[in-house]
Every structure is written in structure tokens, then in C-alpha cells.
Amino acid sequence: MHQIADVEVAKNIMDANKKLAHKNLHKLEDNGIFCVDFVGAIGSGKTTLVEEIIDNTDYKIGVLAGDVISKFDAGRIEKHNVPVVGLNTGKECHLDAHLVGHGLADLPLDDLDMVIIENVGNLICPVDFELGSHLRIVVVSVTEGDDTVEKHPIIFQTSDVVVINKVDLADAVGADADKMVCDAQKLNPNVKVIKSSLKEGIGLDEIIAAIEEAMNS
């Protein structure tokens, strides 16, 4: 004989990641480190932006470079003589707090001012996964199409800074960079929006200033 029972589970599937994200944040703060998480699509310019920040500031920076497979981004950043850990997600479409926790364990935290996390190229899945950073910056290039911001509302609503990159190519690809700025501000009235062309040296100072403003607030 058997019986039927209704059993309460009440298990939040997102909690495990959230707890690890808070652990990461505490670990960073215990070491006096500010942490920035860069999200954006494949080819938006995240790695180049990380390289430019390393080369144009005096902060002691460590980098966690996320890729689905391979160590391409980690290899590029290594050439700038900073500690870098490549994080492979394998089949997954986002970094999670667990992977970031392992990455932090491999960085010399007692000798860093800032940790930059470069997420995998994706405007969708990273929304669900806090990593433990202080600031989230989403990078979107005009070459992705000027409807990209309005098509992916939540990542723009949940980021602190929006970088509209490759504005020098806007005319060539028929994109309206100002429309992307307006879309971001409409979706997230509190967000800071910066137009940039890293190739032309436009916008980098503003991006660094936005990071410093958050560091000092």
C-alpha cells in the first residue's frame, strides 16, 4: 500500500547563485577591491574596452575573462601584464557567481585595486545571474543595429552604465547612435549613457570617470 502526500519544497533556484554572489562581494570588499562587470553581445567591444582601461589608468587591475570555450580573451588581456584568469562556461551562456568565485581564488587579491569581470557575449542570460560586482556596464555597438537597446530591455534596465560603442561606424551601417541613447534613457532613467569609439579614442575618459564616480560613492 502507499499514500499520496503533498510536500512543501519552497526552494528558490536562484538563491544558490545569489548567496555565492554576496560571498564574492564580501571577499572583494574585505580586500578593498572595486569590481566592475562588463556585459554585452559578441563583438560589441568588451575586450578592447578592458584593454584600454588597463592601459589608461594606474589602478592595479585583475581580470576574469569569460568565454564559452577557449582562452582568446584571456590571452589578449595577458599581453597587458595584468593578472588574468580565463573562465570557460562550457555549454552555458553566462558567467555565474560560482565560476567567478573560483576565478577570484586565482587572482592576487591582496595586490589589486580593481577586478574587472568580462562576461560572455550575451545580452539576455547574464541578467539572471548576479556575480558580486559593484557596477555593471553594458556595452552595445552601433553595428549590432540601432534597435538593439529596445530589443533587450532588461539588461539595460539592470545595468548602471550603458556604453554605445563604435559610433564612428554609425553612418556606414545606417545606425542612429542617438536613438540608442534615447532608448537606454527611456528604459532606465537613472542610467548613465556614454557614446564611444575606442578606435578613435572617443568616450574612454568618460567611461573611466563613470567607474571612478561609482568607486567613490
Place this chain on the structure above:
Amino acid sequence: MHELSMAQGIINAVLDTAEANNATEVNEVTVEVGRLAMINPEQLQFILGVLIENTIMEDAEINFEEIPAEIKCYDCDFNGEAILDDKDHYAPMVKCPKCDSLNVETLNGKDIVVKNIVIEKPDDA
């Protein structure tokens, strides 16, 4: 494809609870999916179906309950259920129902919670 890791998390929670209650079979699973979680319930259902083969939840009916988004509006102090403008998006824009502002903090609606399961177990368990 983060439905895969979500599905695995759901299955682990169900099987752990089932085992702790000496279940021989899981008949029903109810999962609350926040309207703002970046998850498509249809894809989640599909991948769950694949992953539960050859487990005691293989024949379980999996029910999804949608959890609405709750917000606090920074412009008018409204606190409660948001308007979700999703006419152009599966993933909706979150608006204040009182003043139409997008300047809001999300209080609820992003989580995925395994709420309860219905199991079969021996009488003496």
C-alpha cells in the same frame, strides 16, 4: 541555454525533497516562475522532460505558476504590482501602473521557486 541549469536546479530540489520523504514516485511538481526571470517556460518544460527520464519524477505533471512583478516607484512612491508592457517583448518593460514611470525598483518577480510536490510513498514510511 540557461534553461538547462535552471532545470537541473529544479530537478535536484524535487529529488532531494522526494528522497527525504521516502517517495517512490513524484506525481506533480509546481514551480513558480517570476515574470521577469529570463526564462521561457516552454523551453524549461522541454528540457525538464528530457532530464527527468529514468527518475522517479519521470511521469510527473509539471505545473508552472506565473509570479507577477512587484515594484516600488521612485517617482510616485507606488508600491505593488507593476504594469508589464510586453506587446513587443517576451521580456517585458516594467512600468509603474500609477504614473507610467520606468524609474522603478523591482521587488519581486525575478525568482524561480519550486513550491511543492505531490508524491507517493509507502504507508509505513
